[in-house]
Each structure stands twice: as structure tokens, then as C-alpha cells.
Amino acid sequence: MQKRGQAAKNAIVDAAADAFREEGYRAASMDAIAQKAGVSKATVYAHFESKDTLFQATVRRFVTPILKLLPGADPVEDVRAELIHFAETFSEILLTPEKADWDRMMVATSKQFPKLARSYFEAGPQKALNRLAKFLKAQEEAGNISVPDPEFSAEMFCGMLFGTRILRNLILSESPPTDPTRVHRSVDAFLKVHAK
Amino acid sequence: MQKRGQAAKNAIVDAAADAFREEGYRAASMDAIAQKAGVSKATVYAHFESKDTLFQATVRRFVTPILKLLPGADPVEDVRAELIHFAETFSEILLTPEKADWDRMMVATSKQFPKLARSYFEAGPQKALNRLAKFLKAQEEAGNISVPDPEFSAEMFCGMLFGTRILRNLILSESPPTDPTRVHRSVDAFLKVHAK
DNA sequence: GTCTATAAAGGGATAGAC
DNA sequence: GTCTATCCCTTTATAGAC
Numbered sequence: 001m002q003k004r005g006q007a008a009k010n011a012i013v014d015a016a017a018d019a020f021r022e023e024g025y026r027a028a029s030m031d032a033i034a035q036k037a038g039v040s041k042a043t044v045y046a047h048f049e050s051k052d053t054l055f056q057a058t059v060r061r062f063v064t065p066i067l068k069l070l071p072g073a074d075p076v077e078d079v080r081a082e083l084i085h086f087a088e089t090f091s092e093i094l095l096t097p098e099k100a101d102w103d104r105m106m107v108a109t110s111k112q113f114p115k116l117a118r119s120y121f122e123a124g125p126q127k128a129l130n131r132l133a134k135f136l137k138a139q140e141e142a143g144n145i146s147v148p149d150p151e152f153s154a155e156m157f158c159g160m161l162f163g164t165r166i167l168r169n170l171i172l173s174e175s176p177p178t179d180p181t182r183v184h185r186s187v188d189a190f191l192k193v194h195a196k
Numbered sequence: 197m198q199k200r201g202q203a204a205k206n207a208i209v210d211a212a213a214d215a216f217r218e219e220g221y222r223a224a225s226m227d228a229i230a231q232k233a234g235v236s237k238a239t240v241y242a243h244f245e246s247k248d249t250l251f252q253a254t255v256r257r258f259v260t261p262i263l264k265l266l267p268g269a270d271p272v273e274d275v276r277a278e279l280i281h282f283a284e285t286f287s288e289i290l291l292t293p294e295k296a297d298w299d300r301m302m303v304a305t306s307k308q309f310p311k312l313a314r315s316y317f318e319a320g321p322q323k324a325l326n327r328l329a330k331f332l333k334a335q336e337e338a339g340n341i342s343v344p345d346p347e348f349s350a351e352m353f354c355g356m357l358f359g360t361r362i363l364r365n366l367i368l369s370e371s372p373p374t375d376p377t378r379v380h381r382s383v384d385a386f387l388k389v390h391a392k
Numbered sequence: 393g394t395c396t397a398t399a400a401a402g403g404g405a406t407a408g409a410c
Numbered sequence: 411g412t413c414t415a416t417c418c419c420t421t422t423a424t425a426g427a428c
Binding site: 005008039040042043046 | 412413414
């Protein structure tokens, strides 16, 4: 039956997401995934022709929803407040243990699955950068700040905000709650650099 | 004989370094390492009690030499030139395909070998940050720039310089040659933020 | 210390029944 | 579509001779 099949398929992808995220691609076994999903291994292979296929389907399924959390790119009156909004959103998205798990896995598998890695990056970080760059450009055109190179400035903003914390999160699994002081200092420094 | 044993041991670690760096911890097999080293697998196990042990010995062996490349922390007349020096050194160290391989591997294994990951981070990035922070503090005391929080500023400097390029290098294997323009822009922005 | 040969376990994938 | 049972290859690790 179609319905039962679909339910099983969803359960499998859910289980796979947990397994891959927690243990990584190679360490996660199809046996374990099947067990978590409450089906037999043969059922897994009835829905996905290989471990590779299942992995790619899982990543593509769980990666996209990030974008809708981002602030808009329209000009606003209070630039500083909006930049703080961006900073807080980025921090919440990036500096969680869960996100670090995903990132660790994508980093680890990037050579094996280069296309998947690229689409992961473009659907996540790149989209966020583009949104921010667009916002900065709008502000520049509104005459609020001076941003000759929006793409570069967007990158710099993220860099100032995060410093080495992304690497820290990846390697040391340190994901402390976002420090408001840090956000404010970064935003102020950014505005100082881009003052008209 | 001691000498032959030592030579074999070195060959094994060299082979292991290549194998782990190129294929990652799990994908690299002890068979392949033994073959590359020109010895039998039993010989590998005569020198290292397990794959774990060999891996940790290999990482510890190949990670330390980074520090000696760094600029000193003593005050200099031309702050800008010295910051450019720091920036170029950091770029050369971090943005190479080889370094990206190591980082990818350390990221991938960080949950499995947390202590090793920590010592890797502390021997590399953390040491570099400390050196830069010390330099900034010396400059602050010499009255050249305003740096109320050297650690924070050192992190910010790296962030401004790299933006998302470290993540790009890890996930997309993009390690383009360092762009001088980027370095200059980052340094100038940093100096603008920290002007007296 | 070094070899050849082999044990032992894990895991990806499939056969065949229902 | 789903199950049980199994194949078969890879890989870590060791036994025993030299």
C-alpha cells in the first residue's frame, strides 16, 4: 500500500538523519538505521537503493528549512538593530550542537560527496551571506552606510561576529549560548568600518 | 635491532599520515598503511597496539611544527606592516589543501577523540591567536592602537581576514591563493576599528 | 622485529517467502 | 512492501614460525 510505504520511508529518513548526524556517514550502519526506524534492513533497501542514496536523500531533506529563519533584505530605519537581528539569527542557526553535528558530517564527507557538499553550502551559508549582502546593498543605496563591496562586507560581518567560534564548535564541540556583548561589539565595529 | 625497528616505525607513521590525511580515519585501512610503509601488517601492530594508537601518534607527530612559522609578539614601529605579516602567515598556514585535509580529518574525528582534538586545536589555532593577542597588547601598551580586549580583537582579526573561507575550504575544498587586496582591506578595517 | 596465514567481527547488500 | 535468513567482502587484530 502506498500509505504504509510512505510512512516507513519517512521513518527511515528520520532514523537515518539521527544516525548520520550522531555517528557520521561511515560509522552509521544500515542495521542500526533499520532498527531505529522499526523496519527490517530489506525494507530500507526497498526504498533506497544504497547507503549513498539514503544519505543524500537525508541531507537534502533536512537542510533546506534554514533559509526561512533569515531576516529580510528590505531597508529599515534602524540599521544597527537590524544588524543585531542578523547576528542573533546567524548565531542561533550556526552555534548549536545539532548544527555542529551536521556540519561535522558534511565536512567529513565533502570529498566523497562533492556535489552534495556544494549544495549543502549553497543552500545554507551561501544563502545567508547573499541575504545579508543584499540588505547591506539596500542600506548603501538608502544612503545609511558605505558599502562598496557588499559580498566582501557580508563575509567580514560574519567573520567579525564568529571569529574562530565555528571552528571551535566543530573541533571542540563548544557551543556556548550567544553572548549579547559580543554581538554588540561586532555590530558596532562593523558600523565603524562602514560609516559614511 | 633498535635501528631497523625505528626506521620501520618512522615509515609507518609517514604512511599513516598520508593515508589518514587523504582518506580519513575510518577509510584508511591498516593494510593500506602497512603496504605504503613497505612492511607487513603484523609489523605495524608490533609498533602500535591499535589503529587508535597509531592515529593519535601520527597526529601528534605532524601537528606541532606550525608554531615556529608565526611572527613574534614584540612591538614594532610599523603596526600595519606587521599585521599584514600576521595575515599573510595565517593565510599561508591555513588555506592550503593539505591543511584542509588535516582539519577535515580532525573535525570528523573530534567526537571520537576529544582529547586529541583539543590538543590539536590548542597547538595550532589557539597558539596563533595567543601570539596575535600578545602582539596587540604590546602595541596597545606602546600607545599605538586601542585594544581593550586583546583576545577578542585577535579573534576578530582572524574573522575579518577569513570570513567564511575556512568553512569554504573545509566543505568545498576551495583554497585559492591569498588575495593581497583582501588582506589589505581586512587590516585597514581592523586598524580603523582600533584607532586611538 | 618481521614475516605469512588466519581468525573473528562487522556491515553492505540480496534471495526468496509472504 | 515487508520480513527472515544469508551471502560475501572488508577490516581489525593475532598466532606462530623465523
